[in-house]
Amino acid sequence: MLAIEARNLRRTYTSRTGFLRPRRTTTEAVRGVSFEVARGELFGLLGPNGAGKTTTIKMLNTLLLPTSGTARVLGHDVATDPVAVRRRIGYVFGGDRGLYDRLSALDNLRYFAELYGVEPREQKRRIAELLDLVGLAGRERERVEGYSRGMRQRLHIARGLLHKPDVLFLDEPSIGVDPVAARDLRRTVADLRTGGTTVLLTTHYMAEADELCDRIAVIAGGTIRALGTPDRLKSRVQERDILEIEAYGAADEHLDRIRELPAVRGVAAEDRGSRQAVMVQTERGAELHAQVLAALDGIRIGRVVTREPTLEDAYIAIVEEAEQAEESEVAGIGTGGSAGDDSRGATADRSEEAAV
Numbered sequence: 001m002l003a004i005e006a007r008n009l010r011r012t013y014t015s016r017t018g019f020l021r022p023r024r025t026t027t028e029a030v031r032g033v034s035f036e037v038a039r040g041e042l043f044g045l046l047g048p049n050g051a052g053k054t055t056t057i058k059m060l061n062t063l064l065l066p067t068s069g070t071a072r073v074l075g076h077d078v079a080t081d082p083v084a085v086r087r088r089i090g091y092v093f094g095g096d097r098g099l100y101d102r103l104s105a106l107d108n109l110r111y112f113a114e115l116y117g118v119e120p121r122e123q124k125r126r127i128a129e130l131l132d133l134v135g136l137a138g139r140e141r142e143r144v145e146g147y148s149r150g151m152r153q154r155l156h157i158a159r160g161l162l163h164k165p166d167v168l169f170l171d172e173p174s175i176g177v178d179p180v181a182a183r184d185l186r187r188t189v190a191d192l193r194t195g196g197t198t199v200l201l202t203t204h205y206m207a208e209a210d211e212l213c214d215r216i217a218v219i220a221g222g223t224i225r226a227l228g229t230p231d232r233l234k235s236r237v238q239e240r241d242i243l244e245i246e247a248y249g250a251a252d253e254h255l256d257r258i259r260e261l262p263a264v265r266g267v268a269a270e271d272r273g274s275r276q277a278v279m280v281q282t283e284r285g286a287e288l289h290a291q292v293l294a295a296l297d298g299i300r301i302g303r304v305v306t307r308e309p310t311l312e313d314a315y316i317a318i319v320e321e322a323e324q325a326e327e328s329e330v331a332g333i334g335t336g337g338s339a340g341d342d343s344r345g346a347t348a349d350r351s352e353e354a355a356v
């Protein structure tokens with residue numbers, strides 16, 4: 001039996017805006033998402049802000065009803081059998097909500113164990129087991145207010161596992177966590193999988209997804225744009241070189257100038273404190289250093305390196321393609337309308353899945 005089965009899930013939000021002249025606005029947050037997660041699999045859901053990841057997770061864990069489509073978790077329908085679903089799942093989200101700061105970690109876990117109906121005889125053993133799993137054994141009597149972000153996140157995971165869920169939803173667990181704590185967190189997540197728990201993970205950190213996930217779905221604009229193993233997704237950009245330039249103050253016009261160069265397949269800029277990393281995807285072997293630097297004329301430049309593509313580059317390529325498709329749709333080119341979106345999402349699903 002599958003752990004998760006989503007079939008053509010859709011969710012539309014309707015909200016009222018304006019006071020004097022109230023208007024209804026609708027947002028199609030999820031527009032026909034289908035995927036399957038096998039038991040014991042660690043499945044990643046990646047996508048830019050507003051892509052529809054949290055909305056998808058909330059439909060799967062029964063916090064939101066789908067507008068249409070169906071989803072099953074361990075065979076239970078999320079809309080018609082939510083109680084059975086809830087009994088078998090855990091939900092952990094990034095950020096600070098959901099723990100009692102004034103209590104110790106131990107008291108937090110005791111409280112939630114009670115709330116989740118863990119047998120009193122079981123509680124002590126289960127809590128000790130979980131403290132061990134998330135690496136907080138020995139610190140459990142300290143108040144949570146003195147915990148670092150990474151420790152809080154690990155305590156969140158322990159809380160989410162108290163009732164031994166078979167499927168765990170982890171929504172951006174490493175948000176705001178420093179690199180060392182993030183590494184410990186990754187180890188905890190990998191241990192969960194080794195222990196047989198199915199994990200659905202959302203993250204904005206590509207290295208994390210690459211290291212942990214068996215398969216990944218990239219979602220953008222509410223539809224799945226690519227689905228497969230990390231290697232499979234990376235193979236999309238294997239015929240490319242990545243020219244990475246440290247820049248100070250590159251604007252859209254500079255990136256557009258680079259985009260126009262022959263043999264350039266994609267351009268993205270990422271803010272890294274006061275500097276930017278400009279990543280230029282070129283056809284393999286194309287020597288474009290001089291032209292790219294000329295396009296960045298007038299800007300302070302730091303290190304320039306050529307490197308092999310990573311999952312992040314594949315992700316950038318997929319999301320850029322999705323954005324271009326969306327823009328041409330808005331401009332009236334291509335199939336247009338939501339039926340077009342549907343078929344494209346489904347096609348991405350099938351073609352990638354088949355190749356996995």
Ligand SMILES: Nc1ncnc2c1ncn2[C@@H]1O[C@H](COP(=O)(O)OP(=O)(O)OP(=O)(O)O)[C@@H](O)[C@H]1O
Pocket residue numbers: 013014015027028029047048049050051052053054055056
């Ligand atoms: N309660 C709501 N009411 C109206 N619109 C919403 C609501 N929640 C989300 N949206 C909209 O739905 C879309 C998808 O949001 P969602 O939170 O699912 O994205 P996400 O991929 O999880 O983003 P992020 O990475 O920023 O968390 C966005 O356009 C968002 O503004």
